[in-house]
Amino acid sequence: MSHRVPDLPLSSVVLQADAGPRCLVLLHGYGEPTADLTDRLPLIDPERRHVVVVPTAPIDRRGRRIWFRPAGDPEAEAQYVESLVALDGLLGVISEELGFAADDIVVGGFSQGGGMAIGLLLGAGVEHRPAAGFGVCSFPPIFGGIELRPTAASGRRFFLSSALRDHFAPIEVSRNGAQVLRDAGLDLTYVEADGPHEMTDTAAAQIGAWLAADNRLAVHADRWGFRVGE
Numbered sequence: 001m002s003h004r005v006p007d008l009p010l011s012s013v014v015l016q017a018d019a020g021p022r023c024l025v026l027l028h029g030y031g032e033p034t035a036d037l038t039d040r041l042p043l044i045d046p047e048r049r050h051v052v053v054v055p056t057a058p059i060d061r062r063g064r065r066i067w068f069r070p071a072g073d074p075e076a077e078a079q080y081v082e083s084l085v086a087l088d089g090l091l092g093v094i095s096e097e098l099g100f101a102a103d104d105i106v107v108g109g110f111s112q113g114g115g116m117a118i119g120l121l122l123g124a125g126v127e128h129r130p131a132a133g134f135g136v137c138s139f140p141p142i143f144g145g146i147e148l149r150p151t152a153a154s155g156r157r158f159f160l161s162s163a164l165r166d167h168f169a170p171i172e173v174s175r176n177g178a179q180v181l182r183d184a185g186l187d188l189t190y191v192e193a194d195g196p197h198e199m200t201d202t203a204a205a206q207i208g209a210w211l212a213a214d215n216r217l218a219v220h221a222d223r224w225g226f227r228v229g230e
Contacts (some may be wrong), residue, residue, distance in 0.1 A: 006046045008097065009090045010055035015041065016048055023100040024050035024211075025091070025130070027113025028057065029137075029199070031064030036110055039205035045211065051105070053094060057112075058086050067112045077143040084126070091120070091128035102128045106157070107209065110199040114138025119146070121153040122184055134210065136157035136203045137166055139177045154185030159210045162190070166197040 008014065015038065024045060026037040034054050037044070041052065057065040059079050068079035087107070094100055105118040107130045114135020120126055121133050122140070124147040138160065141148075158181055162174035171192065178190040189210055193202065 008053065008055070011087055012053050012055040012090065014098075015052040015054060016045070016114065017051055019048040019051050020043075021104070022050045023053060023094060023105045024095070025053045025055070025087075025105060025107040027055065027067070027087075027107065027109030027116050028065070029071075029109065029111030030066050030197045031061065031142060032110060032199075036199040037113075037204075040199070040201060043201060043204035044208045046208055047212065049211070051098060051100070051175055053090070053098075055087070055090055058083060065118050071142055075147065080119070080141060080143060080146065083116060084123055086121075087116055087120060088126050088128050096130065096219060102130045105130045106132045106134070108134030108207065109138070110136045111138060111197065114160070115117065115141060118158070118181070121158065121186065122148045122158060123151065124149040124152070126152070130156075132157040132159075133205055134161075134207055136199055136207075137160045137163050137168075137197045139169070139174070148184075150184045155187055157189070157210075157214075158186045159189045159207060160191070161203045161206060163194050163197055164192055164194050166196055 027032045028036060038054055057067045059066050067083040069076045091102055091105060094105065095102060107120055108114060109117055115138045117133035117135055118140050120130055129152060160178055160181065162171060164171050178188060181188045191206060
């Protein structure tokens, strides 16, 4: 399968344009390079089953691209909404220009990127809700003004990897976030890594196994050496 590579919003780069039959949208972390994810594509998608779209966050913060400022900043919530609307629009353009329905798109990322993926699945106003998502060291949105539709993505898959030594939050916060996703009806696979807040080859390989196994991953998580969270 070969796809014409159009100009996409958010300065998006298309990789593996001859792959398929699904689409994978990779979202970088706060001020982090997209290479954190794209350099690990041989682990995330070793069989090249996905056309890969890699956008850049729309907000500049001291020369670094971010999806939103940290919670507590007065601009954080508005920036989160801005980025969520932009990503929703990107999925719409992917559907129109690359021919992938939202049900054929998986969105995931590191840190803030994974948080945006959660927003696309649970946000009340999202028009192009992806089939599934994943996050590494990611948290659900905690802004009071963000309207969520808890059952909007019921039954859709999500993979979440949390770090036991994440300096942004104790592991209990990550576990609480995982429970939020379960309560929303997501088919959640949750694992914990004995490390800091970082994207790793291990996490990338786990994502790759989860993608390849589809919804069977939760049943066979121990096959890939996961530490399944409580």
